[in-house]
Amino acid sequence: MSRFVDACRKEWNRLGVPEPVANEMAADLAADLAEAEAEGAAPENVLGNGVFDARSFAASWATARGVVPREHRTGMQRRWRAAMAVASGAVSFVAGVVGLAILGHGQQGSMAAVAFSKPTRVPLLGPRSVPINPQLPGRLLLFHGGAVAALGVILLGVGLVGLGFTLWLWKPWTTWRRRGGFDESVGLPSYL
Amino acid sequence: MGRAPGGTGPATSEHLRRKVVATIMCGMVVMGGRRTQLLRGVLDLCLLAVMGEGPAYGYEMTKRLAARGLSIVGEGSIYPLLGRLERDGLVDTYRAGSNGGPPRKYYSLSEKGKRALASGVAEWRETRDAVDTVLGLVTVEVTS
Numbered sequence: 001m002s003r004f005v006d007a008c009r010k011e012w013n014r015l016g017v018p019e020p021v022a023n024e025m026a027a028d029l030a031a032d033l034a035e036a037e038a039e040g041a042a043p044e045n046v047l048g049n050g051v052f053d054a055r056s057f058a059a060s061w062a063t064a065r066g067v068v069p070r071e072h073r074t075g076m077q078r079r080w081r082a083a084m085a086v087a088s089g090a091v092s093f094v095a096g097v098v099g100l101a102i103l104g105h106g107q108q109g110s111m112a113a114v115a116f117s118k119p120t121r122v123p124l125l126g127p128r129s130v131p132i133n134p135q136l137p138g139r140l141l142l143f144h145g146g147a148v149a150a151l152g153v154i155l156l157g158v159g160l161v162g163l164g165f166t167l168w169l170w171k172p173w174t175t176w177r178r179r180g181g182f183d184e185s186v187g188l189p190s191y192l
Numbered sequence: 193m194g195r196a197p198g199g200t201g202p203a204t205s206e207h208l209r210r211k212v213v214a215t216i217m218c219g220m221v222v223m224g225g226r227r228t229q230l231l232r233g234v235l236d237l238c239l240l241a242v243m244g245e246g247p248a249y250g251y252e253m254t255k256r257l258a259a260r261g262l263s264i265v266g267e268g269s270i271y272p273l274l275g276r277l278e279r280d281g282l283v284d285t286y287r288a289g290s291n292g293g294p295p296r297k298y299y300s301l302s303e304k305g306k307r308a309l310a311s312g313v314a315e316w317r318e319t320r321d322a323v324d325t326v327l328g329l330v331t332v333e334v335t336s
Binding site: 027028031060 | 239249250258263268270276279296297
């Protein structure tokens with residue numbers, strides 16, 4: 001039955017169960033199975049119908065104990081979280097770098113411009129809006145002096161906040177299941 | 193059922209055989225499912241009850257249940273249930289050696305577990321009596 005225990009351990013590893021907890025569960029299971037075998041009892045005496053599906057058995061046990069990280073509830077959630085973290089990281093990086101660049105150049109009195117395809121206003125920064133082409137509806141927002149610095153600070157802030165958000169998405173320890181939040185999605189009903 | 197009574201002999205016989213097999217299998221599934229459902233509602237109480245006799249590790253509890261005629265073979269494992277009892281604070285646990293064997297995780301009733309067992313047993317007795325009132329006197333003649 002060591003193959004059964006190995007399969008359970010593999011499943012706990014996949015689910016992100018902390019290693020000490022997985023080791024403890026595996027040791028208890030192996031000891032019980034060995035004792036049953038020594039007494040001539042079938043593994044079903046220990047595992048019930050869980051003997052036929054090690055993965056489901058392992059998942060339901062870990063879930064019932066509350067040692068499965070929340071983001072492992074479904075593969076879809078895990079993938080969505082990873083995709084969000086990558087996207088957030090990329091946007092934060094670009095915003096931060098552009099913000100730093102603007103701040104670096106803004107101190108030398110340069111000018112920043114942002115083009116819009118439709119007429120628009122950015123009253124907070126006080127840019128000057130000029131038409132790109134008198135024949136076309138597009139406008140060009142020109143940022144001078146302090147407005148350029150403000151734009152840089154905002155972009156840098158967006159980058160830092162985005163970085164924090166990315167770390168939060170990536171950080172597995174924020175998602176440990178809390179007591180009382182029994183996760184029905186992993187545990188199969190046939191294992192109580 | 194959908195076939196005409198005067199159908200061809202072998203085809204009708206095969207149809208009947210399949211119907212009988214399907215009926216028997218359906219009955220087995222329903223009966224097995226009912227036992228599982230009934231156990232599911234009270235197995236936690238049974239575990240708490242055998243723990244009340246003294247601390248025990250997983251397989252030891254299975255043996256205590258079996259000694260009272262409650263086999264889990266064909267049913268779910270007790271491990272997830274023990275995990276849930278532990279998570280809910282109904283049991284206390286500690287590790288200790290067992291007859292020279294490897295250290296085992298022993299489960300014992302916590303105070304909260306004792307209260308849960310007392311109220312659960314009262315609930316079970318009330319339910320059992322009510323069901324007995326309905327089913328206890330039933331006599332059904334089954335014709336094959």
